Amino acid sequence: MFGFDLKEAASIGIIGAADGPISIFVASQLAKNLLGPISVAAYSYMALVPIIQPFAIKLVTTKEERMIRMSYTQGKVSKRTKILFPIVVTVIAGIIAPQSIPLIGFLMFGNLMKESGVVDGLSKSAQNELVNICTILLGLSIASTMKGDDFLKTSTLLIMCMGLIAFIFDTIGGVLFVKIINIFKKEKINPMIGAAGISAFPMSARVVQKLATKEDPQNFILMYSVSANVSGQIASVIAGGLILGLLS
Numbered sequence: 001m002f003g004f005d006l007k008e009a010a011s012i013g014i015i016g017a018a019d020g021p022i023s024i025f026v027a028s029q030l031a032k033n034l035l036g037p038i039s040v041a042a043y044s045y046m047a048l049v050p051i052i053q054p055f056a057i058k059l060v061t062t063k064e065e066r067m068i069r070m071s072y073t074q075g076k077v078s079k080r081t082k083i084l085f086p087i088v089v090t091v092i093a094g095i096i097a098p099q100s101i102p103l104i105g106f107l108m109f110g111n112l113m114k115e116s117g118v119v120d121g122l123s124k125s126a127q128n129e130l131v132n133i134c135t136i137l138l139g140l141s142i143a144s145t146m147k148g149d150d151f152l153k154t155s156t157l158l159i160m161c162m163g164l165i166a167f168i169f170d171t172i173g174g175v176l177f178v179k180i181i182n183i184f185k186k187e188k189i190n191p192m193i194g195a196a197g198i199s200a201f202p203m204s205a206r207v208v209q210k211l212a213t214k215e216d217p218q219n220f221i222l223m224y225s226v227s228a229n230v231s232g233q234i235a236s237v238i239a240g241g242l243i244l245g246l247l248s
Contacts, residue, residue, distance in 0.1 A: 016166030100241025
């Protein structure tokens with residue numbers, strides 16, 4: 001409707017996953033000319049999670065639904081499970097969406113280094129010095145694409161607006177999905193947990209917990225929210241890989 005082709009539209013739509021790296025990765029493959037605006041939009045809405053998500057959640061939930069409590073029993077996770085998890089996730093993601101391997105591989109490799117316990121030096125460097133260096137290089141690389149003639153256009157404003165719509169629909173979609181599941185369950189799930197199924201980790205999980213305690217100070221659903229948030233990280237990578245596989 002607004003003059004973008006299918007590949008450009010797909011790159012803009014990924015902003016809804018609230019995942020900067022995925023948005024950059026997809027845009028670099030499908031719409032290099034829109035890399036700057038898409039990157040700015042994706043990271044802007046990741047930072048605005050505490051402002052945007054409460055509005056979207058309250059739009060489709062009642063006070064009673066936001067007050068739903070969920071019992072939690074802490075379970076012990078073995079060392080073997082923690083080590084196998086990143087390996088299994090990488091293999092399954094690679095089978096479903098081979099194009100997602102570069103991103104899911106790096107994400108899970110970080111988990112593997114941390115949980116293996118035998119490369120502490122590398123793990124600490126990856127979490128601190130290396131990630132800071134990569135962030136600086138990423139910022140400089142993206143900034144180099146933002147020339148005034150290319151960036152200050154009506155299309156940039158459209159991308160920002162459509163990215164916001166995608167982000168809101170992503171949040172609302174997660175909440176509505178949980179509400180559909182609750183139709184068939186005796187023990188209800190707090191619908192707000194569905195809103196944490198985006199890649200903005202751990203901001204989205206914190207927002208959901210904050211909303212829960214605002215309605216009921218004794219309601220703690222943080223662990224469930226964090227679980228959905230982690231799933232959102234993995235799912236957004238697979239979604240990006242599927243889009244690349246279909247449109248490349």
